[in-house]
Amino acid sequence: MSETTQWITFALIGLGTFAIRLSFIELHTVLRIPPLFRRALAYVPASVLAALVLPAVVFPDRHAGFDWMNPQIPAAALAALVAWRTRSTLLTLVVGMGVLWALKHWGL
């Protein structure tokens, strides 16, 4: 990606995000969210985040196939458990990275 394309991409995302944030604050007298759309929005974070996490964990190298011995799988599973019990970003990161480093260092 060239420097120009990259900055145009960044600018478009920035402008689009600002437009989304401003939307109802600016136009709340004229705009209304359709009820189905409002309900669908509630499932955006869970769906998108899971769709990002799972492939990134299961395929550390995008061109390799599925591998049960991939140390990222147990690391992510433990990190998920920690996230569920503690809801702490910091602990989730520390446990996930720690398990990954331990498994890579001592082998499986």
Next chain:
Amino acid sequence: MPYPSGTQAFRQGAHSALPLTSGIVPFGLITGVTAIGMGLSPADAIGMTLLFYSGSAQMVVMQLMQNAALPVTMVVTALVINLRFLMYSASLAPHLGQLPRRQKWPMAYMLSDQSFALCTLKMGSGGLGQHAYPYYAGTAITMFLGWNLSVLAGMYLGAGIPEDWSLGFAIPLSFLALLIPGIRNAATLGAALTGGVLAVLAADLPYNLGLLTGALGGITAGLAIESWQKKQPMPEANSEQEAS
């Protein structure tokens, strides 16, 4: 209880946002570390951080850049992730909509998950009265400073971190830390499971379309479970509609 003055409301807003920065600081650090680690120049990284002011969109775009995805995919994916701000914007509109543009636009730019959560909590208990704007401004400015300073600190650290630390794994881990607390019922769990599994199955699709497939499938699954549950006899099932 309503605040006696705007200054006090602002201070209280900043004060209640402060503990929440502990949730975004690690994420900001990792964002800064990752940006430098993947070879972005400091100017690129700072520009991206200020333009987006959205950690999840920034992490996603950085991951897509590493996968050499099309710029169109990056824009669409980042904006889909940020669609949740529509909801926030709608619920804050009655409190911020009347302000003049020079106040309204910066406040909209600084809209974050945390400011939204704090303000809706306060509004729900009826404690803001006429001081909703300074309270919101206190939360928003605190989060904005917390975020940008932690990304800067991460960029500074990132320059010294060796490749074999597999820091790339911090990206999915940070998403996991955002994902798990958001799973509150069967419908969100169904959305997450469907989205994740579909994205793995569709991982070979070109242009990262697997991500979009997973996301749409997950949203559909969430809606389907929600309407299936509403058909079960539950007297209070509709009570939360139009609550805002």
